[in-house]
Amino acid sequence: MIKAILLAALVLGGMGVLFGIILGIASKVFHVDKDERVGMILQVLPCANCGGCGYAGCSAYAEAVVKGTASPSGCIVGGETCVSKVADIMGVQATTKEKKVARVKCGGNCFEAPAKYEYIGVQSCVSAARIAGGPKNCEYGCFGLGSCAKVCPADAISMSNGIAYVIESKCVACGLCVSTCPRRIIELVPASKEYTVVCNSKAKGAKVTKVCDVGCIGCKMCEKACPNGAITVEDNRAKIDYTKCTNCGLCSEKCPRKIIKKF
Amino acid sequence: MMGNLFVIAITAILMENFVLSKFLGICPFLGVSKKLKTALGMGAAVTFVIVLSAIVTWCVQRFLLVPLKLEYLQTIAFILIIASLVQFVEMALMKLVPPLYESLGIYLPLITTNCAVLGSAILIQDNNYTFIEGVVYAFASSIGFMLAMVMFAGVRERLEDSDIPEFLKGFPITLISASLLSLAFFGFQGLKF
Structure with a gap:
């Protein structure tokens, strides 16, 4: 009885530990460098994903801003506060757009x-x-x-x-x-x-x-x-x-x- | 041998369609079928994960659970395997095949606990399929899933443009259409090999 419980716990626990180790290694091996500014910009954007900036969504726009292909003032929806926050993150002067x-x-x-x-x-x-x-x-x-x-x-x-x-x-x-x-x-x-x-x-x-x-x-x-x-x-x-x-x-x-x- | 595999495939796609006959994976079926493009993406991601998980779960069942007489751990062990597998695949795709990650990436986390994936892994064991049969069954059933998704996405795109009575708008009409599609698929029950 005890042996069966132990065996079950051992097998499942063993599998869990094994997968955990594999995932841990994988996260190191397959690590992709992401610019942390993308996440920061995404946080200040309205995240309505309206596409008004011309990009597929807020995250696509954030990536484009970090890459330098989009202007920090591209988000019309967020208004001045959003533009100045994005510009702050990118370390450039904000050029505000009129609402x-x-x-x-x-x-x-x-x-x-x-x-x-x-x-x-x-x-x-x-x-x-x-x-x-x-x-x-x-x-x-x-x-x-x-x-x-x-x-x-x-x-x-x-x-x-x-x-x-x-x-x-x-x-x-x-x-x-x-x-x-x-x-x-x-x-x-x-x-x-x-x-x-x-x-x-x-x-x-x-x-x-x-x-x-x-x-x-x-x-x-x-x-x-x-x-x-x-x-x-x-x-x-x-x-x-x-x-x-x-x-x-x-x-x-x-x-x-x-x-x-x-x- | 080939004939047997063909029968398994046709049965899994048409007669025992995961979504429309077995009612597995209803959540993504209703959730991501609004547009044809997302339906295709989800279908492809599910196909990918179901086949991979079928391979791994088959090996674990035959070489670990059965020899140790731990078959009763099947469900929990399979969930563990599928969840870790999806995580692993997501990480690997992000690094190795970014374009594929871009198209499948957003759907992968949705599949972690998808009942269609677990369902196919368990049904393979219930039907006592060999390894090859299991892989074919997994592939065919996920093709069936994709077929249902794509067909339903077409229906829903038409629904968008239709003049639907106010009280049926949204989920009611979607569920009614899904049940009609399911009824249509029951016609395939007549196909007996």
Whole structure:
């Protein structure tokens, strides 16, 4: 009886010790030198693995920073604090990037910009865009099928009344929605700038008024109102140059369609 | 001899598919089957580990446990072997074949306590397979595992684009699809050699 227990313990214990020794030796033999800075950088990164920096994930980015192929200020999501911490670890001066947010340049919801036809296919904007130019009368507007909301790693986009809204407090400015939108109506703008033209239509004024109640008609009222020359009408739509914009809000007041919105 | 091995292989892949008939390895089957690429990676890692562990556990069983009449230690001994083996393989791959480590590396720790690996090692003993038969069985059953993973990844990629009722979204629809796939595989039960 005792002998059987001893034998079992001995065999299992022996195997355990043997494997332990083998693993111990292996960890020495197969030791791979890893730069400890990779781990340190990884700790200060947000680890959302959004890919906004252009790398496969936070660890891939951390390795690239240590190798010197990526800039320490590549992480937009982490903001200034993260950039300066990464720069500290790498021992270089931080060049901070301005915090940005995504904004949807369309305000034509299902009441103001009616649909051309009822779309009941695959719930994806890319698929919808292939059918007769999309289910909206306006050739430039948001479909509201939420492809941007699906790709958002931060859950920052919500859909209501058939258009997308960005919840700015949650937005990490990774740019995934910008590249996903088949209509290219989402834009990354500096978070400090409060005004955005919520229309992307290149159509002429008369056509815009037919398909949407809140489309830009290119009347140039905003252009004349802006004291800094920051807003211009190109391709029949108003466009704000954020390097010149001072958040004065005069354009928003003058706009007859009320589509230069304060965020 | 060859015919026998063929029967073992086909049985392990289709009729007694690990995931869909024996319900082993359900965790990685549901966890890593969201994308075709990860499903393939996981399948390859499992194949690698199952074959290696089949070789080692077969030797330990025949040359250590059976002669000492310690067959009742089979389960715990096999778990010990598989866990250390996976650790060892992970370290060796990291040093010797970095590209392979890059593609399999993240899945290896997941396999340490995978029931499909332990299951195949124990089933080989239960069926009294010879060494060659055991290796073929291990390889074929892991190919079956990979087949199920890849097929299901395809199903799930389609599910992503489908208009699923709110209350079925996520795991419910995944489990329902898995059970339908499993039912389909029961058709292979009719194949009798």
